[in-house]
Amino acid sequence: xxxxxxxxxxxxxxxxxxxxxxALVVAIIGIYFMANNLVGGYPRFSHxxxxxxxxxxxxxxxxxxxSMAEELRFKTDQMLLTYPVSxxxxxxxxxxxxxxxxxxxxxxxxxCPLIIAFNGTSYLATDYATILAFFLLGCLFISVGLFVSAxxxxxxxxxxxxxxxxxxxxxxxxxxxxxxxxxxxxxxxLLVIVTCIVFLLYSMTRNKxxxxxxxxxxxxxxxxxxxxxxxxxxxxxxxxxxxxxxxKVLDNFAAYNVFDLGGLFFYLSCTALFVYLTVxxxxxxxxx
Amino acid sequence: xxxxRNLVKRYGDRLAVDxxxxxxxxxxIYGFLGPNGAGKTTTMNIMTGxxxxxxxxxxxxxxxxxxxxEEVKRYIGYLPENPPLxxxxxxSEYLTFAAELKKIPKSRxxxxxxxxxxxxxxxxxxxxxxxxxxKGYRQRVGLAQAILGxxxxxxxxxxxxxxxxxxxxxxxxxxxNLGREHTVIFSSHILxxxxxxxxxxxxxxxxxxxANGTPEELERQMKNTTLELTVRSSSPEQVKNMLVAIPGIxxxxxxxxxxxxQVSLKIExxxxxxxxxxxxxACAENRxxxxxxxxxxxxLEQIFLSLTTDNVQPAxxxxxxxxxxxxxxxx
Numbered sequence: 001x002x003x004x005x006x007x008x009x010x011x012x013x014x015x016x017x018x019x020x021x022x023a024l025v026v027a028i029i030g031i032y033f034m035a036n037n038l039v040g041g042y043p044r045f046s047h048x049x050x051x052x053x054x055x056x057x058x059x060x061x062x063x064x065x066x067s068m069a070e071e072l073r074f075k076t077d078q079m080l081l082t083y084p085v086s087x088x089x090x091x092x093x094x095x096x097x098x099x100x101x102x103x104x105x106x107x108x109x110x111x112c113p114l115i116i117a118f119n120g121t122s123y124l125a126t127d128y129a130t131i132l133a134f135f136l137l138g139c140l141f142i143s144v145g146l147f148v149s150a151x152x153x154x155x156x157x158x159x160x161x162x163x164x165x166x167x168x169x170x171x172x173x174x175x176x177x178x179x180x181x182x183x184x185x186x187x188x189x190l191l192v193i194v195t196c197i198v199f200l201l202y203s204m205t206r207n208k209x210x211x212x213x214x215x216x217x218x219x220x221x222x223x224x225x226x227x228x229x230x231x232x233x234x235x236x237x238x239x240x241x242x243x244x245x246x247x248k249v250l251d252n253f254a255a256y257n258v259f260d261l262g263g264l265f266f267y268l269s270c271t272a273l274f275v276y277l278t279v280x281x282x283x284x285x286x287x288x
Numbered sequence: 289x290x291x292x293r294n295l296v297k298r299y300g301d302r303l304a305v306d307x308x309x310x311x312x313x314x315x316x317i318y319g320f321l322g323p324n325g326a327g328k329t330t331t332m333n334i335m336t337g338x339x340x341x342x343x344x345x346x347x348x349x350x351x352x353x354x355x356x357x358e359e360v361k362r363y364i365g366y367l368p369e370n371p372p373l374x375x376x377x378x379x380s381e382y383l384t385f386a387a388e389l390k391k392i393p394k395s396r397x398x399x400x401x402x403x404x405x406x407x408x409x410x411x412x413x414x415x416x417x418x419x420x421x422x423k424g425y426r427q428r429v430g431l432a433q434a435i436l437g438x439x440x441x442x443x444x445x446x447x448x449x450x451x452x453x454x455x456x457x458x459x460x461x462x463x464x465n466l467g468r469e470h471t472v473i474f475s476s477h478i479l480x481x482x483x484x485x486x487x488x489x490x491x492x493x494x495x496x497x498x499a500n501g502t503p504e505e506l507e508r509q510m511k512n513t514t515l516e517l518t519v520r521s522s523s524p525e526q527v528k529n530m531l532v533a534i535p536g537i538x539x540x541x542x543x544x545x546x547x548x549x550q551v552s553l554k555i556e557x558x559x560x561x562x563x564x565x566x567x568x569x570a571c572a573e574n575r576x577x578x579x580x581x582x583x584x585x586x587x588l589e590q591i592f593l594s595l596t597t598d599n600v601q602p603a604x605x606x607x608x609x610x611x612x613x614x615x616x617x618x619x
Binding site for chain 1: 299322333336337338339342357358359361362364366368370372373374375376377385386389391392435557
């Protein structure tokens with residue numbers, strides 16, 4: 001794992017990508033820090049961080065696009081996969097290298113609260129807690145980019161795919177508010193979701209019988225549940241899905257000064273999930 | 289040393305490798321022969337753990353590639369068709385990375401890299417970026433990573449493609465050197481190369497193993513299966529009918545002959561039979577004097593062509609049967 005980690009890290013700084021990424025993140029943080037805190041005189045750096053989540057949409061795809069896609073394109077994955085090292089370690093090495101690159105602008109950002117402290121009142125605890133949450137959110141988005149990059153051998157597709165997925169996560173709270181709230185609307189929406197899952201299942205297993213059984217079971221379960229307790233369907237989707245919002249946790253830190261421990265665990269477990277999915281995507285390619 | 293057991297690889301509906309089995313011993317050089325798309329690369333990719341088989345297994349030193357991939361991969365060095373190079377690294381950086389990834393102990397890394405570099409004549413380009421190297425040098429860097437640490441099994445997929453004649457000679461020498469103490473398996477579609485370098489030839493076609501033996505064995509088995517006969521006669525049909533009746537003759541085909549009153553024929557016989565005496569007596573009886581009668585020896589090239597041509601001729605199908613038998617015995 002260390003070998004892959006070191007190689008990746010070196011490659012980020014041998015090419016422009018590492019520098020471009022760091023420069024971009026530092027520049028945006030710097031501009032907002034100057035406008036909000038230095039010129040604006042507002043003492044909380046946490047608010048500044050909370051308002052620049054959008055930077056991830058541009059910066060993360062730049063960082064992650066080549067991670068797995070380039071290995072496929074130059075066939076260097078043949079080297080990694082035929083050497084005595086597990087896929088998990090390769091993927092982890094790559095992930096940690098990207099996290100390390102991302103840590104550079106975060107370390108610079110960690111100076112900002114101190115600058116505020118030298119000039120007057122500061123709220124170091126909330127500021128550093130928010131930096132932590134911001135960092136973990138970045139790690140989660142990096143794992144999403146890593147996963148998308150493992151699906152294609154084109155860096156461009158990886159970059160746009162990651163951008164699209166991150167945009168979806170970014171707009172999640174607003175999108176969720178458009179979901180049906182009435183009980184029967186929820187039932188229909190659930191049916192659509194079940195059908196989508198069954199379709200995915202079928203495309204992976206090519207097993208018609210299994211897919212039909214799952215679809216039928218889902219249909220029966222939804223109808224029975226609806227007949228028995230229609231009231232529990234009320235606003236079910238918005239309630240469940242809005243709890244999956246990624247940006248909400250950071251808002252808790254940045255806007256409400258709440259240390260959302262559960263939220264941090266949510267970030268970490270989602271990150272682990274996407275790293276795991278990346279390993280699976282690589283394995284799947286081997287077996288197809 | 290390395291055993292391939294009933295390997296099957298299916299891509300959708302296409303069967304790339306069809307129930308392939310063979311064993312490769314230490315200290316020998318194995319040549320994989322086959323036309324393009326025969327399944328050579330797929331087989332090698334499965335043997336090295338890059339791809340997973342649909343069914344079957346690869347056993348190295350009693351360990352299964354499916355169950356203990358990391359252990360088994362330690363024994364194998366692999367040069368794929370396209371050398372897997374990180375073009376943003378220098379040669380020495382790349383080989384250091386390879387050594388770390390192969391888990392060669394730190395104390396031995398330097399000397400192992402040095403050995404691999406000397407073996408592949410890379411001393412001059414050690415500090416250069418791989419991006420700036422020519423195709424031949426890139427191939428050698430790929431070879432250097434494969435032999436790095438001198439694993440017991442070295443698998444090379446078309447190692448001489450794209451090299452100039454001098455480099456080809458160097459790589460062949462290198463393979464011969466490696467073959468003294470290691471199991472070397474390499475694929476090629478250059479027959480003379482296989483004949484020159486290999487102790488053992490495996491001919492693969494449509495994912496199936498068609499022949500398995502030393503070049504001499506294969507040639508011996510194919511010997512005298514074709515006879516060339518010219519007799520004095522005015523009726524080719526009559527001569528043909530006469531010959532077909534002789535036991536051991538599989539088919540008779542008319543050859544071109546411009547001389548009037550002469551008939552030339554190509555006779556395919558079953559292997560390990562010699563119907564020449566019978567042909568002589570039959571011709572004498574029918575008063576068709578024999579002008580020439582000679583056996584055609586098949587070179588490895590002809591063996592290869594006759595085995596891998598899709599509209600299999602009767603003679604080669606009988607040879608096929610024979611090789612098939614041998615294959616079963618070996619597995």
